[in-house]
Amino acid sequence: MGITFRKETFRDDFTFKNSPEHIRRFPFPFHEDSYMYAVNIEPHVVGPKGSVLENLIDVDEHYVAEMQDRALVLAEDPLRCQSLPHMTLAGWDLLELLMEQQALGYPEHFTLTRDGDRWRWINRPLGIDDTFTFGDTSTLPYGPMEYITRQSQGDFCILDQRDGNLWMDAGMVTTQADWSLDFDIGMNFFEWHAPVPLAHEKGIFVRALKFLTNIQQGKPARRLNWTMTINPRLDTSPENYHKWGPDRGTVTPENVGDKVHLRVELQSFWRLPRSNGIVFPIRCYLIKMDELVTQPKWARRLHRVIRDLPEELATYKGLTRYRPTLVEWLSKLDDGSATSPGFGPD
Amino acid sequence: MAAKTIISRPVYGTLSPQPGKHHLFIADAEGALAITDMARTAPSGFFDGAEIVFIPGPDGKHAGALEALKPTQFHLAPSFASLLPRLKQTLTNAHMGLRLYLAGTEGLIGQAMQVALEAGIDHTSMQTEHRGSLARRMQCVHCKGITENVTTQPATCSHCGLLLLVRDHYSRRLAAFQGVCINAEDRSEIPPIEEAFP
Numbered sequence: 180m181g182i183t184f185r186k187e188t189f190r191d192d193f194t195f196k197n198s199p200e201h202i203r204r205f206p207f208p209f210h211e212d213s214y215m216y217a218v219n220i221e222p223h224v225v226g227p228k229g230s231v232l233e234n235l236i237d238v239d240e241h242y243v244a245e246m247q248d249r250a251l252v253l254a255e256d257p258l259r260c261q262s263l264p265h266m267t268l269a270g271w272d273l274l275e276l277l278m279e280q281q282a283l284g285y286p287e288h289f290t291l292t293r294d295g296d297r298w299r300w301i302n303r304p305l306g307i308d309d310t311f312t313f314g315d316t317s318t319l320p321y322g323p324m325e326y327i328t329r330q331s332q333g334d335f336c337i338l339d340q341r342d343g344n345l346w347m348d349a350g351m352v353t354t355q356a357d358w359s360l361d362f363d364i365g366m367n368f369f370e371w372h373a374p375v376p377l378a379h380e381k382g383i384f385v386r387a388l389k390f391l392t393n394i395q396q397g398k399p400a401r402r403l404n405w406t407m408t409i410n411p412r413l414d415t416s417p418e419n420y421h422k423w424g425p426d427r428g429t430v431t432p433e434n435v436g437d438k439v440h441l442r443v444e445l446q447s448f449w450r451l452p453r454s455n456g457i458v459f460p461i462r463c464y465l466i467k468m469d470e471l472v473t474q475p476k477w478a479r480r481l482h483r484v485i486r487d488l489p490e491e492l493a494t495y496k497g498l499t500r501y502r503p504t505l506v507e508w509l510s511k512l513d514d515g516s517a518t519s520p521g522f523g524p525d
Numbered sequence: 526m527a528a529k530t531i532i533s534r535p536v537y538g539t540l541s542p543q544p545g546k547h548h549l550f551i552a553d554a555e556g557a558l559a560i561t562d563m564a565r566t567a568p569s570g571f572f573d574g575a576e577i578v579f580i581p582g583p584d585g586k587h588a589g590a591l592e593a594l595k596p597t598q599f600h601l602a603p604s605f606a607s608l609l610p611r612l613k614q615t616l617t618n619a620h621m622g623l624r625l626y627l628a629g630t631e632g633l634i635g636q637a638m639q640v641a642l643e644a645g646i647d648h649t650s651m652q653t654e655h656r657g658s659l660a661r662r663m664q665c666v667h668c669k670g671i672t673e674n675v676t677t678q679p680a681t682c683s684h685c686g687l688l689l690l691v692r693d694h695y696s697r698r699l700a701a702f703q704g705v706c707i708n709a710e711d712r713s714e715i716p717p718i719e720e721a722f723p
Contacts (some may be wrong), residue, residue: 201615226534253698258669277587359703361669362664362666362694362696362703363696364698365696365697365698366533366696366697366698369532369533370532370533371533372532373531373532373533373693373694374531374533374692374693374694378533417666417705418666418667419667420666420667420705420706420709421667421687421706421709424706424714425709425710425711426708427710428710428711466557500710512601
């Protein structure tokens with residue numbers, strides 16, 4: 180049985196919602212009642228059936244709507260997708276990876292057939308049936324990275340590895356939590372993370388870089404990151420901050436449950452076979468408070484995490500303006516009882 | 526000297542003579558003094574293989590002191606924009622062994638480095654020394670326009686008019702600091718504008 184793709188929006192009337200099954204599979208990012216940065220990287224292996232880790236590249240009920248939103252962002256601002264000239268080969272690597280993984284996990288929706296360099300790609304949800312020559316950019320309507328990432332959920336950064344560092348040299352970034360590909364493209368690992376508070380002092384990035392530069396082909400890794408977003412808006416780019424920023428002032432005790440969303444990024448890291456680059460998909464999951472608190476354990480834990488978050492992190496994540504309202508609302512759902520270990524709902 | 530704050534923010538050094546056949550100096554305003562200071566410790570004949578390109582500041586000073594070093598080529602440019610075509614050709618035609626020395630304002634160092642990067646020169650191989658104004662080149666993350674010589678915090682984008690926080694986050698590719706709307710969440714909040722980068 181295939182996925183039923185929702186018709187919904189991530190802007191204007193914000194009709195985005197999660198079905199009850201998608202609420203249960205939400206990748207809740209807190210395994211305990213508090214949060215601090217850590218190098219929380221683990222092998223990206225297949226997880227339980229019905230979880231977001233059932234397939235290594237997850238496709239869910241929001242797929243079609245997310246791809247439509249991406250197309251709208253790119254029409255407004257083509258600079259959200261950029262690739263430096265030496266990154267085309269890595270783009271082909273990524274195209275292969277995403278076609279293989281999506282066809283493997285969702286054969287009813289995607290089919291890849293190969294006859295030497297002659298490839299046929301069928302994407303039924305988006306109504307695409309293209310035949311092209313692998314490695315020949317002139318046979319695709321876009322460059323290989325742009326072509327396949329217009330058909331894949333999440334942002335994608337392709338990192339070139341040289342001089343013992345990773346360089347942000349290509350990307351498709353339309354659902355980012357407040358960082359600019361156009362500004363950061365060409366930077367190394369430490370430079371593009373420069374604005375992150377506290378983590379440099381803790382040596383997080385030195386250890387993370389060491390881990391990432393050693394990632395082997397066929398052995399991807401992953402970590403979770405999180406922030407919060409007002410309204411289910413995918414495009415919270417700095418480019419449009421002056422347009423979505425005012426949303427943060429609209430949170431009231433009455434609308435917290437509908438407006439405030441936990442935004443979780445499932446970041447994975449894959450070695451690319453031909454280019455030796457690393458691709459870094461950043462898959463964004465949104466859940467509104469009303470949906471999240473249907474799982475009592477998550478409600479109690481989120482209350483404690485947000486209440487006790489260090490001020491610098493709250494500022495960096497942009498929570499300052501509505502944190503008191505949110506904590507007050509969540510406190511009513513926290514009876515003080517213990518939470519079970521681990522991420523999942525009870 | 527500008528203080529080191531975050532990792533993407535450039536750190537400048539002190540010019541010192543490097544081994545190499547050809548030496549290209551690009552400087553503006555008080556950056557000339559970095560070159561004349563370095564010249565005191567340079568081996569004799571060092572400037573025989575040197576080209577100095579200089580953009581004088583508003584006071585018009587220092588050109589004579591540089592010319593007195595008797596470089597093989599000396600060029601006075603009224604602005605960086607006017608220098609650009611010549612600089613691009615010099616770097617395109619440069620051979621291995623060219624050493625690059627950049628001195629003066631951050632805007633000059635950054636823009637010259639940007640052209641050199643495009644010509645394939647590694648940024649770590651360039652000698653830099655910051656002298657003079659702390660004024661910043663800023664890219665508005667919203668409209669992408671560059672505002673030159675930003676001295677205040679916050680600063681108004683000269684293209685779209687938004688009031689921007691001038692961050693320390695810096696892009697060598699754009700030769701600019703990032704400017705992000707400071708009152709995006711509530712436009713009625715107007716923070717005081719202070720002289721931060723004199």
